[in-house]
Amino acid sequence: MSNHPIYLDCHATTPVDERVLAAMLPYFTEKFGNPSSISHVYGWEAEAAVKQTRETLAAAINATPEEIVFTSGATEANNLAIKGVAEAYFQKGQHIITIATEHSAVLDPCQYLKTLGFEITILPVKKDGIIDLTQLETAIRPETILVSVMAANNEIGVLQPLAEISAICRDRQVLFHTDAAQAIGKIPLDVEAMKIDLMSLTAHKVYGPKGIGALYVRRRNPRVQIAPQQHGGGHERGMRSGTLYTPQIVGFGKAVEIALTEQATETQRLTQLRQRLWEELSQVEKVHLNGNATQRLAGNLNISVEGVDGAALLLGLQPVMAVSSGSACSSTTTAPSHVLTALGHSEKLAYASVRFGIGRFNTQAEIDIVAKHAIATIQSLRKQATLV
Numbered sequence: 001m002s003n004h005p006i007y008l009d010c011h012a013t014t015p016v017d018e019r020v021l022a023a024m025l026p027y028f029t030e031k032f033g034n035p036s037s038i039s040h041v042y043g044w045e046a047e048a049a050v051k052q053t054r055e056t057l058a059a060a061i062n063a064t065p066e067e068i069v070f071t072s073g074a075t076e077a078n079n080l081a082i083k084g085v086a087e088a089y090f091q092k093g094q095h096i097i098t099i100a101t102e103h104s105a106v107l108d109p110c111q112y113l114k115t116l117g118f119e120i121t122i123l124p125v126k127k128d129g130i131i132d133l134t135q136l137e138t139a140i141r142p143e144t145i146l147v148s149v150m151a152a153n154n155e156i157g158v159l160q161p162l163a164e165i166s167a168i169c170r171d172r173q174v175l176f177h178t179d180a181a182q183a184i185g186k187i188p189l190d191v192e193a194m195k196i197d198l199m200s201l202t203a204h205k206v207y208g209p210k211g212i213g214a215l216y217v218r219r220r221n222p223r224v225q226i227a228p229q230q231h232g233g234g235h236e237r238g239m240r241s242g243t244l245y246t247p248q249i250v251g252f253g254k255a256v257e258i259a260l261t262e263q264a265t266e267t268q269r270l271t272q273l274r275q276r277l278w279e280e281l282s283q284v285e286k287v288h289l290n291g292n293a294t295q296r297l298a299g300n301l302n303i304s305v306e307g308v309d310g311a312a313l314l315l316g317l318q319p320v321m322a323v324s325s326g327s328a329c330s331s332t333t334t335a336p337s338h339v340l341t342a343l344g345h346s347e348k349l350a351y352a353s354v355r356f357g358i359g360r361f362n363t364q365a366e367i368d369i370v371a372k373h374a375i376a377t378i379q380s381l382r383k384q385a386t387l388v
C-alpha cells in the first residue's frame with residue numbers, strides 16, 4: 001500500500017484490525033456451525049461465540065445480552081428501529097422527530113414513513129451542529145411516538161447531548177432512538193444512565209468487519225416493541241430473522257472489546273493529532289472549523305475553505321490523502337452535504353469542505369505530511385483564482 005495515499009477517511013470505514021481478523025478466521029472453516037443448530041457441537045461452538053459477542057456488546061453499553069439484536073449494520077438497525085417502532089405504535093400516534101444532520105439511514109426511513117401517512121419533524125441544529133433542546137421540547141406532541149437523534153455525526157463529528165434529550169423524551173413518554181454508528185468504542189455509552197430505548201451499532205467504523213451491526217432494544221422500563229422488518233425463522237427473538245453470520249459477529253465483539261480497552265489512551269492520542277492538524281490548517285486565512293470545537297469525536301476534523309473550488313480542492317488533495325469532501329456521501333448524488341448546509345453554509349462553501357477522519361493506524365508523521373500538503377494546495381488554488 002506504499003503508493004496509496006494516506007488513509008484519513010475513518011468515518012466512512014476502517015480497516016479490520018489484525019487481532020479482529022485472527023479471532024474471526026476459525027469461524028469460517030473449523031467452527032462453521034449454525035448457531036441455531038442445537039443438536040451438535042458445531043452449533044454449540046458457534047452459539048457460544050455469538051453469546052460472547054452479545055455479552056461484550058451489552059456490557060459496552062450497559063444493556064443485557066437479550067436486548068441485543070444482530071443486524072447487517074447500522075443502516076438496517078436504523079430501519080428496524082424507526083419502521084419497527086412506527087408499525088408497533090401507530091395506534092398511539094404517528095409523529096416522529098429527528099434532526100437535519102442525521103445520516104441518510106435515518107432520514108430516508110423517515111421520508112418513507114411520510115409516504116405512509118406519518119408526520120415527520122426534522123429539527124434544525126444550531127450553528128455548531130448541536131440540537132436545540134428548547135425546539136425539541138416544543139416539537140413533541142401527544143401523538144409523538146419516537147425521537148431519533150444520533151450520538152456522533154459522521155461528517156462533523158459533533159456529539160449530541162443524549163442524556164438531556166432522553167430526559168425530555170422520558171418526561172413526555174416518547175421513545176428515544178440514537179444512531180451510535182460513529183460512537184461505539186469511541187465515547188462512553190450507557191443506555192441506563194443516558195436513558196436510551198433503542199441504539200444502532202455497527203462494526204466497520206471501529207476496526208471490525210463490514211456487514212455486521214446490532215440494534216439495542218430496551219426490554220424493561222419501558223419494554224419497547226418493534227415490528228420485525230424481515231420475517232423468517234424467528235431468530236433474534238423474532239425481531240430479525242436470518243442465520244446469524246458467526247464470523248462477522250465474532251469480529252464485531254473483538255473489535256468492540258479492543259476499542260473499549262484502548263478508548264482512553266486512543267482518545268487522547270487522536271485528540272492530540274487532530275489538534276496538531278488544526279493548529280497548522282487554522283494558520284491559513286479563511287479556513288473554518290465545522291462543528292462544535294470540543295463536543296466532537298477525537299478523530300474528526302472538518303473544515304471549510306473560502307475562496308476555492310470544492311472539486312479542485314479535493315483533486316489537489318487526492319494524490320497525498322484519502323479524505324472525503326463536502327458533498328453528500330451518497331452513492332448516487334453529488335449534492336452539497338446536507339450536514340454542512342444545516343450549519344448555515346452556502347452551497348459553494350459546503351462543497352469546499354474537507355473531512356479528515358483520523359484513526360488507529362495514523363501517525364504523527366502522516367498528519368504532518370497531510371497538513372503541509374493541504375496548506376500548499378489551498379494556497380496554490382487561491383493564487384490561481386487571483387490570476388484569472
Ligand SMILES: *Cc1c(COP(=O)(O)O)cnc(C)c1O
Nearest residue numbers: 073074075103105154181182202
Ligand atoms: C456508517 C454510518 C451508518 C451506516 O452504517 P452501515 O453499518 O454501513 O450500514 C449509519 N449511521 C451513521 C452515523 C454512520 O456513520
